[in-house]
Amino acid sequence: MNDLNIGIIGAGLMGHEHIQNFNLLDGARIGAIADTNAAMLAKALELSDTDARTSHDYETLLSDDSLDALVIATPNFHHIDVLRAALSTGKPILCEKPLCTTLADTAQVMQQVARDKVTFQVGMEYRFKPALAEMIARVERGDVGGVQMLSIREHRFPFLPKVDDWNRFNANTGGTLVEKCCHFFDLMRLIIGSEPVSVMASAGQNVNHLNEIYDGATPDIWDNGYVIFDFENGARAMLDLCMFAEGSRHSEELAAMGDKAKVECLLPQNIVTHGHRDTWAVDKTDIHVPEEILNAGYHSGATYHQNMAFLASVRGEADVVVTAEDGHRAVAMGVAAQMAAREKRRVDMTELGL
Numbered sequence: 001m002n003d004l005n006i007g008i009i010g011a012g013l014m015g016h017e018h019i020q021n022f023n024l025l026d027g028a029r030i031g032a033i034a035d036t037n038a039a040m041l042a043k044a045l046e047l048s049d050t051d052a053r054t055s056h057d058y059e060t061l062l063s064d065d066s067l068d069a070l071v072i073a074t075p076n077f078h079h080i081d082v083l084r085a086a087l088s089t090g091k092p093i094l095c096e097k098p099l100c101t102t103l104a105d106t107a108q109v110m111q112q113v114a115r116d117k118v119t120f121q122v123g124m125e126y127r128f129k130p131a132l133a134e135m136i137a138r139v140e141r142g143d144v145g146g147v148q149m150l151s152i153r154e155h156r157f158p159f160l161p162k163v164d165d166w167n168r169f170n171a172n173t174g175g176t177l178v179e180k181c182c183h184f185f186d187l188m189r190l191i192i193g194s195e196p197v198s199v200m201a202s203a204g205q206n207v208n209h210l211n212e213i214y215d216g217a218t219p220d221i222w223d224n225g226y227v228i229f230d231f232e233n234g235a236r237a238m239l240d241l242c243m244f245a246e247g248s249r250h251s252e253e254l255a256a257m258g259d260k261a262k263v264e265c266l267l268p269q270n271i272v273t274h275g276h277r278d279t280w281a282v283d284k285t286d287i288h289v290p291e292e293i294l295n296a297g298y299h300s301g302a303t304y305h306q307n308m309a310f311l312a313s314v315r316g317e318a319d320v321v322v323t324a325e326d327g328h329r330a331v332a333m334g335v336a337a338q339m340a341a342r343e344k345r346r347v348d349m350t351e352l353g354l
């Protein structure tokens with residue numbers, strides 16, 4: 001079987017991580033890379049173990065007939081521009097999260113993907129973090145019983161600098177609860193196995209980036225918040241986000257509580273614990289991730305497994321794991337949570353047409 005020829009659009013932190021992981025995967029090669037920034041493009045070419053064609057505009061890459069599949073890793077606000085052109089090629093696409101920054105755009109993409117039957121995966125790679133995948137498998141096997149409560153805590157460092165500082169403003173990212181928390185909202189739907197009906201939230205910008213100025217403007221991105229969702233099946237889930245907590249034992253702690261057990265996932269240490277209600281015993285499992293995979297990015301080995309799943313769907317060997325609809329619904333939860341915090345009220349998901 002010939003290697004799948006992959007085109008990378010946007011070669012910053014995530015574009016580089018995609019290249020490093022495709023390098024490790026059988027059956028794929030980097031065929032072309034597009035980025036407006038010469039330094040990022042040069043670094044991407046260096047990382048690629050092929051003689052990939054490079055361009056400064058994504059239109060040139062999209063006109064390359066030799067490519068079998070596309071990866072989109074430009075800034076959030078830019079996904080929709082690339083997607084409109086990329087979808088018209090009919091080629092399989094892996095698009096970074098959040099799918100887009102507005103619900104009008106995510107809905108348009110979802111409809112076009114369904115209409116044209118495009119193989120389309122959204123980069124919700126938390127599902128593929130090895131310890132989280134183990135936690136999800138235990139829930140799906142029924143080891144936890146029906147999950148009634150899901151608690152997700154992320155206590156971490158501030159947003160990293162990005163090329164041209166695009167992530168400092170809500171207009172570019174969609175807002176913190178869309179930009180990064182779409183990962184957690186996607187996990188809530190998956191682990192609880194139900195759809196959200198309403199949300200309460202309190203969030204804001206209390207510490208970070210307040211002394212920074214870009215073209216005369218101070219960043220407006222939130223750095224902390226509490227978000228609580230109620231789900232159709234009666235379960236509830238909570239996100240506790242703090243982005244000025246560099247000194248945390250675990251940057252992410254997830255706990256699913258069901259009628260049989262409590263399962264926790266601790267990251268980045270890749271630990272899963274299983275607490276039994278009947279005996280009160282707690283088993284601890286260290287999930288091993290090979291160094292080579294851990295070192296190919298910043299996401300505990302998730303990108304390797306995510307991209308492996310994408311290649312399987314491109315070859316028709318498996319269904320797409322994270323669909324355009326999943327991407328749309330995760331953005332909708334972020335938009336609803338931001339509305340709830342901004343307007344200081346409970347927001348019903350029907351207000352967003354869901």
Ligand SMILES: NC(=O)c1ccc[n+]([C@@H]2O[C@H](COP(=O)([O-])OP(=O)(O)OC[C@H]3O[C@@H](n4cnc5c(N)ncnc54)[C@H](O)[C@@H]3O)[C@@H](O)[C@H]2O)c1
Pocket residue numbers: 009010011012013014015034035036037040056057058073074075076078096097098123124125162163164179299
């Ligand atoms: N899956 C995850 O966990 C995860 C983690 C980080 C970022 N992301 C997402 O990945 C995407 C990229 O983020 P990043 O951290 O790599 O940002 P980045 O700033 O490091 O990289 C973005 C790249 O896109 C390039 N670019 C901008 N406009 C372009 C255009 N018109 N044509 C071609 N290239 C263009 C920039 O020059 C830059 O090199 C974002 O959507 C972000 O939310 C996902």
